[in-house]
Amino acid sequence: MKILLVNGSPRKKNTFNILKTIQEDFNLKQYETEIITLSDYVIKSCVGCYKCVLDGKEKCPLKDDVDNIWRKFLEADGIVLSAPVYALGVPGTFKNFIDRVAYNAHRPLMYNKPTIIVSTTAGMGTEKVIEQLKWFEISGLKIIGAKGFMIYPIGEATPKIADSNAKSLKMLIKKLEHEMAKEKEKKPTLLQIIQFYGLKLNCNFGKDVYKADYEYFQHKQYHKEIKINPVKELFGKILYKIGTAALRSSVNLEKRT
């Protein structure tokens, strides 16, 4: 099993050291691991052209490493996301990366991939970083644990903090290990089903506008390979039908479903 550890700091210090600790633990248990530092890659800023959302990611005018990094996400069995607090948010490189893969919120290719988040700070703000990184849930990651670590003075953990950090980290590692060991396909929650049908509904605004979404959803049932609770699915489908009817009457859509 493969774990991808993503360092969102432009340097290899506090946050990276935590990733190294996690990596060593998993390496001892014979997992395959890889740490990537986002700032080692070329990640251009989104230009807001909407091509990826509307026409498909291959229409993005920016040529850089984003697709290669995203492939690593797709191939991993478990993920560790990390970032230090920069002005009460994630560092710019990480935000650029999120903006560039944001189209995955419309057409998620992953499903419940076990993920943990770690963040470091000199004082405050890890909850804001964690909140931002939870965006990845909509792209199919399952965030099963998150922890902020205060590392003070900057770059140097005091023995007391280091001790409690080590305990928290062990618990987080256990959680990830436990989740990855579970049978692969976990049933979707009602919220996930509603989200799916909500996205499917969105592309009915017009296949000429949301071309890529329309293409993706026309032949797609909710993660077809996974057995889901029929009551939940019925609920999702009813919402979808009601929503489609409401849309048709409000914007006079052609019948497309």
Ligand SMILES: Cc1cc2nc3c(=O)[nH]c(=O)nc-3n(C[C@H](O)[C@H](O)[C@H](O)COP(=O)(O)O)c2cc1C
């Ligand atoms: C540009 C910048 C902005 C920062 N902003 C904050 C902040 O808002 N709050 C805070 O407590 N620490 C802040 N810090 C401190 C870092 O979050 C902290 O030192 C972190 O552990 C650095 O992680 P790294 O060694 O992985 O880069 C900032 C550091 C930098 C370089």
